[in-house]
Amino acid sequence: MATLVSAKEMLEKARDGKYAVGQFNINNLEWTKAVLLTAEELKSPVILGVSEGAGKYMAGYKTVVGMVNGMLESLNITVPVALHLDHGSYQGALDCLDAGFSSVMFDGSHFPIDENIAKTTELVALTKKLGRSLEAEVGSIGGEEDGVIGAGECADPDECKKISDLGVTMLAAGIGNIHGAYPENWPGLSFETLEKVKAKTGDKPLVLHGGTGIPEDQIKKAISLGVAKINVNTECQWAFQKATRKYIEDGKDLKGKGFDPRKLLGPGFDAIKATVKEKIELFGSNGKA
Numbered sequence: 001m002a003t004l005v006s007a008k009e010m011l012e013k014a015r016d017g018k019y020a021v022g023q024f025n026i027n028n029l030e031w032t033k034a035v036l037l038t039a040e041e042l043k044s045p046v047i048l049g050v051s052e053g054a055g056k057y058m059a060g061y062k063t064v065v066g067m068v069n070g071m072l073e074s075l076n077i078t079v080p081v082a083l084h085l086d087h088g089s090y091q092g093a094l095d096c097l098d099a100g101f102s103s104v105m106f107d108g109s110h111f112p113i114d115e116n117i118a119k120t121t122e123l124v125a126l127t128k129k130l131g132r133s134l135e136a137e138v139g140s141i142g143g144e145e146d147g148v149i150g151a152g153e154c155a156d157p158d159e160c161k162k163i164s165d166l167g168v169t170m171l172a173a174g175i176g177n178i179h180g181a182y183p184e185n186w187p188g189l190s191f192e193t194l195e196k197v198k199a200k201t202g203d204k205p206l207v208l209h210g211g212t213g214i215p216e217d218q219i220k221k222a223i224s225l226g227v228a229k230i231n232v233n234t235e236c237q238w239a240f241q242k243a244t245r246k247y248i249e250d251g252k253d254l255k256g257k258g259f260d261p262r263k264l265l266g267p268g269f270d271a272i273k274a275t276v277k278e279k280i281e282l283f284g285s286n287g288k289a
């Protein structure tokens with residue numbers, strides 16, 4: 001039976017193979033099933049992202065672990081799957097490890113660097129003991145992270161080295177990326193920052209947040225420069241919303257049994273699958289499981 005795995009091995013393979021593993025954030029059963037089935041169809045490793053807000057929405061971390069483990073078995077999922085806390089607080093990381101998540105992110109980017117180092121150090125020790133993976137962040141990612149608005153700053157490469165050297169599994173560094181929609185006048189990713197971070201952090205797998213709306217050529221270049229994990233959230237939400245809106249606007253919910261949630265949520269489910277497939281192929285992780 002398939003079990004959740006740490007993200008360490010899949011990300012090291014991705015780094016060496018010059019592709020990236022997608023982290024797709026989940027919100028409910030449909031989301032989770034859509035991501036898992038698509039990863040299995042494409043024989044791709046995958047990371048299920050859960051923000052603290054989404055964890056609360058899904059009735060708590062233990063509920064999420066139970067649902068995901070149940071699906072791994074019932075859907076016969078054979079590809080490597082990590083269940084990962086996205087932008088966790090220190091307490092959130094502890095709670096998720098306790099509930100059975102196989103990976104956590106501690107986002108200490110809003111703390112002074114010394115406090116970020118102190119808390120990350122503790123979590124490195126704990127996750128190593130448990131055999132789980134840990135993501136740390138340096139330099140806030142632009143846009144909204146569960147209510148916190150960042151400006152899309154670029155991380156300080158020396159601070160990246162300090163956090164990376166603590167022994168985290170993977171490192172998220174701000175390189176001008178933004179969560180959610182990118183503004184018209186967005187200057188693009190700072191490859192100069194990415195190259196400096198890479199030079200300081202050696203072979204540490206790097207994480208690119210805010211994967212929605214970054215042009216394909218920039219995604220590919222980021223992967224070539226050491227990005228091994230790319231987070232996608234908003235794009236699946238848009239796909240779901242667009243398909244659900246069309247279903248309602250076409251009056252399909254009013255015909256026959258169209259009100260049945262298994263029908264009503266069907267087009268949105270298919271749209272998430274299509275988006276995940278497109279991203280997995282763009283990131284190059286298909287066939288790598």
Ligand SMILES: [Zn+2]
Nearest residue numbers: 141209210231
């Ligand atoms: Zn993020």
